[in-house]
Amino acid sequence: xxxxxxxxxxxxxxxxxxxxxxxxxxxxxxxxxxxxxxxxxxxxxxxxxxxxxxxxxxxxxxxxxxxxxxxxxxxxxxxxxxxxxxxxxxxxxxxxxxxxxxxxxxxxxxxxxxxxxxxxxxxxxxxxxxxxxxxxxxxxxxxxxxxxxxxxxxxxxxxxxxxxxxxxxxxxxxxxxxxxxxxxxxxxxxxxxxxxxxxxxxxxxxxxxxxxxxxxxxxxxxxxxxxxxxxxxxxxxxxxxxxxxxxxxxxxxxxxxxxxxxxxxxxxxxxxxxxxxxxxxxxxxxxxxxxxxxxxxxxxxxxxxxxxxxxxxxxxxxxxxxxxxxxxxxxxxxxxxxxxxxxxxxxxxxxxxxxxxxxxxxxxxxxxxxxxxxxxxxxxxxxxxxxxxxxxxxxxx
Ligand SMILES: Cc1cc2nc3c(=O)[nH]c(=O)nc-3n(C[C@H](O)[C@H](O)[C@H](O)COP(=O)(O)OP(=O)(O)OC[C@H]3O[C@@H](n4cnc5c(N)ncnc54)[C@H](O)[C@@H]3O)c2cc1C
Numbered sequence: 001x002x003x004x005x006x007x008x009x010x011x012x013x014x015x016x017x018x019x020x021x022x023x024x025x026x027x028x029x030x031x032x033x034x035x036x037x038x039x040x041x042x043x044x045x046x047x048x049x050x051x052x053x054x055x056x057x058x059x060x061x062x063x064x065x066x067x068x069x070x071x072x073x074x075x076x077x078x079x080x081x082x083x084x085x086x087x088x089x090x091x092x093x094x095x096x097x098x099x100x101x102x103x104x105x106x107x108x109x110x111x112x113x114x115x116x117x118x119x120x121x122x123x124x125x126x127x128x129x130x131x132x133x134x135x136x137x138x139x140x141x142x143x144x145x146x147x148x149x150x151x152x153x154x155x156x157x158x159x160x161x162x163x164x165x166x167x168x169x170x171x172x173x174x175x176x177x178x179x180x181x182x183x184x185x186x187x188x189x190x191x192x193x194x195x196x197x198x199x200x201x202x203x204x205x206x207x208x209x210x211x212x213x214x215x216x217x218x219x220x221x222x223x224x225x226x227x228x229x230x231x232x233x234x235x236x237x238x239x240x241x242x243x244x245x246x247x248x249x250x251x252x253x254x255x256x257x258x259x260x261x262x263x264x265x266x267x268x269x270x271x272x273x274x275x276x277x278x279x280x281x282x283x284x285x286x287x288x289x290x291x292x293x294x295x296x297x298x299x300x301x302x303x304x305x306x307x308x309x310x311x312x313x314x315x316x317x318x319x320x321x322x323x324x325x326x327x328x329x330x331x332x333x334x335x336x337x338x339x340x341x342x343x344x345x346x347x348x349x350x351x352x353x354x355x356x357x358x359x360x361x362x363x364x365x366x367x368x369x370x371x372x373x374x375x376x377x378x379x380x381x382x383x384x385x386x387x388x389x390x391x392x393x394x395x396x397x
Pocket of ligand 1: 019111277278292
């Protein structure tokens, strides 16, 4: 028997990224026959953004189009295309950019993160980002039009390293300069770092570590020591920023604006709101999780399982996740895979070269078939490393 609109429990999932899609599919697939729960997924585009491939988009490489409505087909979940402009946590409504108001009983907040273009003056005005396929395509267009010159990559974390390597490989006529505070790959095992350094050198990437960018101008980057680096294009990858919507809605957020959750992934201030992926501050035994899709997808699945347990009158289980690898592409035929302990510290095991590139491609391509499989077999989405003693919760004696 179908529930009336008043009886139906409305779950609204904001953001169809790695985490939001995992939550929506897990929930919809487990409840499709019930009729008393409806899942609505809101996202600005109807295609899935493979963020892990945006450095490829930025160098003019075609990537697959993945239709979100097609993926949801058969699950009963509803797709709403729109940009969320406000969350009213008291009224339990969400406003989207065409002024539609969507009501919820339970909210899953998965709006992800973008590069921090605010902290350093000039970045927002003059630098390119990998925040969306459109942003990446703008850089691709600029790079094709450059006839020689220098591309500065600001930020030498994993995204910066991957982007610098990709640009250098695809545009050998351009000088690529990679700027950052620490050494690239500083947290990796020396074997992995040595491979990474050699690959960047082979590709001709000029690495300048120990520097602080203080300003970005149209054709130059200024450093804290007063020196400058000429730039025909600047790609900014340093730091991340989250949507201000959660804080504006009065949800408890951390110093970076991420929603602080309890161990079931509920907002600590608003238990009818679950937060997942990069937008959430999720504490584990080793500290607060950092944004990755290896951790983001499990948060989405776990939020879905918590919601179902709460609706069934049961206590939700604590979320536990342990990292297991850091795969970094170094162009299309080289990579380094650093295997890690659950707290993300490096093990001695490292994969490099062509086998690592294959591994990285397998990992990058995995989410879409994972979503499709989860649609048919929801339990298949609930398999991830729980982190063993690194995340074990000891009960008080
Ligand atoms: C170039 C690059 C390479 C990366 N490589 C790796 C890697 O190799 N391995 C790894 O684990 N991680 C990698 N990451 C990080 C990884 O992509 C993120 O941790 C992951 O995308 C987080 O998933 P998410 O679902 O929280 O957010 P996202 O995947 O960013 O999804 C958020 C969704 O919310 C939507 N959204 C945002 N604001 C609004 C709004 N106001 N209204 C409606 N919708 C909105 C967005 O459009 C998006 O669809 C990489 C990131 C980048 C940029």
